Amino acid sequence: MTGDAKPLRADALRNRARVLEAAELILARDGLSASMRAIAQEAGVGLGTIYRHFPTREALHQAIIADRMRRLIDEGEELRTAADPGAAFLRFFTLVVDSAKRKKILADALAQAGVDPKDGLSDVRRDMRHAIESLLTRAQRSGAIREDLRMPELLALLSATCVAAERSDWSPDLQDRTLRLLFDAFLPGPRRHLPPCTDTP
Amino acid sequence: MTGDAKPLRADALRNRARVLEAAELILARDGLSASMRAIAQEAGVGLGTIYRHFPTREALHQAIIADRMRRLIDEGEELRTAADPGAAFLRFFTLVVDSAKRKKILADALAQAGVDPKDGLSDVRRDMRHAIESLLTRAQRSGAIREDLRMPELLALLSATCVAAERSDWSPDLQDRTLRLLFDAFLPGPRRHLPPCTDTP
Amino acid sequence: MTGDAKPLRADALRNRARVLEAAELILARDGLSASMRAIAQEAGVGLGTIYRHFPTREALHQAIIADRMRRLIDEGEELRTAADPGAAFLRFFTLVVDSAKRKKILADALAQAGVDPKDGLSDVRRDMRHAIESLLTRAQRSGAIREDLRMPELLALLSATCVAAERSDWSPDLQDRTLRLLFDAFLPGPRRHLPPCTDTP
Amino acid sequence: MTGDAKPLRADALRNRARVLEAAELILARDGLSASMRAIAQEAGVGLGTIYRHFPTREALHQAIIADRMRRLIDEGEELRTAADPGAAFLRFFTLVVDSAKRKKILADALAQAGVDPKDGLSDVRRDMRHAIESLLTRAQRSGAIREDLRMPELLALLSATCVAAERSDWSPDLQDRTLRLLFDAFLPGPRRHLPPCTDTP
């Protein structure tokens, strides 16, 4: 699917892993603007080695994000059979926020889960969207989540939470209280009809 | 308080304003990575002129942010006497998000409204916090907003919304629906007691 | 024409000249692959200074070539009124070869005097072509140069001679003898009809 | 003489040939700056294989040039017994130009046929020189080529023509006309006494 060609030599595989690991670390520390050199140094490899595995700075970023998203999607898969669909949905939301907060870099990609430019992340983004949607639908069917919660605003709030968590280094306690609060908005029940709030385009 | 030292000459003042204006425009267009040269060009002044008024790229950013925050704080002040305290509170929230979305650059500063590092923004950040707090308290007293909504999570969600709005270019419609949804979390009423959600630090 | 905008500051002008001078020297030594860094060092300026004056490596090359060509074209202009048209024509040929040999870099541009890609050198190349053509025509009219000598093959031989001279560092003596020999081909007089010589395309 | 040491294994020999062939192709396409990787790819061998046979990029170039020169020298050998010595001489000149034009890379080596640095090409260059000289002498004896044509300027013009042909991609027609013109300079007959032409060293 993703284009695995040859099985790669053992040392190459190990180096690729080291690069990914180092990149995660450095990107988590310095943000998207982290330099390739810093990553190479942290990984203990030459600059060229990074470029062998990831032809471009962008490609490295995407690889990391795709990697992390895949893992999240897998966890989402497992949660699809959880006993409590509502809890499962909220749990997944939390997992995503956690991942963003710990590893950074994730939020930007997430922010465009609904957009899909042509950047090689389209597939994994689509899968992520599906994972969320399927958990949401199940939770709604079970009556745990309000019926009128739709994907666009859900994604908007998810990505918002991720960016904030990843930028502001929310303490576990703050994150907990913030998410609890936010989740209240997802519950079914009587709603006030609030006046329209935005004005300027 | 804000540290005005000498009564700048008329033309110097005008130049300062032109730079700020241009910087807003360019930063809104190119984001934080906008180059000083681009700003100087847009302002129609020399590079040196920018540096005369703002000793550092960072200082310019802060000036812009402080500027914008001041204006928001002023609007908050006016809303303190609005007829409907609940609406006023939500309206202010919306105003801040709008500002972030239109002008960029704002969200990052906001994200640290609760932190206060030692950058020249502590004052205005404190004022912003006060503005929000005062609107919140009034809205809570009026019964429009739940009693247990506290500043930390409110700021967290506000900054989250701002960053997301500013990054993802939410359409007016999406922004509207997202904020409505979020605001439901602020309403008083029966709450489900959700299980704690985060785990890893 | 060439786009002179503002009169440039004195020091800027001086630096520009230093860069050009250094570039000529270094390019003559290292060929087209000379590094910008080497040129900056030789010029005693920062790298950025080069890029201020010449936005691109290519632009610097072209500036040098254009410069040199212009000077040659000017010399050609003077030769148009020389007493002996035949000698003038040959003298110009020699001047061009001399310039190529001493300064390198010239030949490549010359090689495409007949081609004209879109590289900012089109103008000067056209002028060079005109200069040559006008000297040639005059020499032919005077009977000093054979009538059937046409521009394409003349340019071919001129550029050939230039490249060779610039690459092989012909000694003055060798250059003299080579040109004398070649010039014999330009003289009028009885010609043997040689059989076609090329075969493969 | 040429330095064959050990009787390479069959597959090694085949690989060497494949590399040479690929290198010719790629160098003809991309010029001297063609990358080793491109050549390896075209040859269908690993990078290491190239380096096993040619310790250096330079060595590979030389091997190719030597190869091509050898072939040319062989053709020269055959032409030594041709019926028309004058035509044979000119034909050889043309063959060399053709080869340069089609395969690139040749001209530089040729340019130094008279110089002989210590680069492993000395032998073949000497042979080439001999081949030319012998054809020239024979043609002169037959009266077809002027007596006073000497090797240095002949080589100079030959290499000039080669570089130009290889760089400018002369059309067959242009090449034909250019060579015919040039060859007129080689013919015996009355010569004008041209004034000395070069001045600056």
Next chain:
DNA sequence: CATGAATGAGGGTTCATTCAT
């Protein structure tokens, strides 16, 4: 022997900042 992964110097270029004009 063949392979191709690893290396890292070096290339062109950008840009925040300083300072002579």
Next chain:
DNA sequence: GATGAATGAACCCTCATTCAT
């Protein structure tokens, strides 16, 4: 004060060459 020329560190990336597999 205002200007913009100069600076040079830093960035991303390429590629000849080496060497573990």
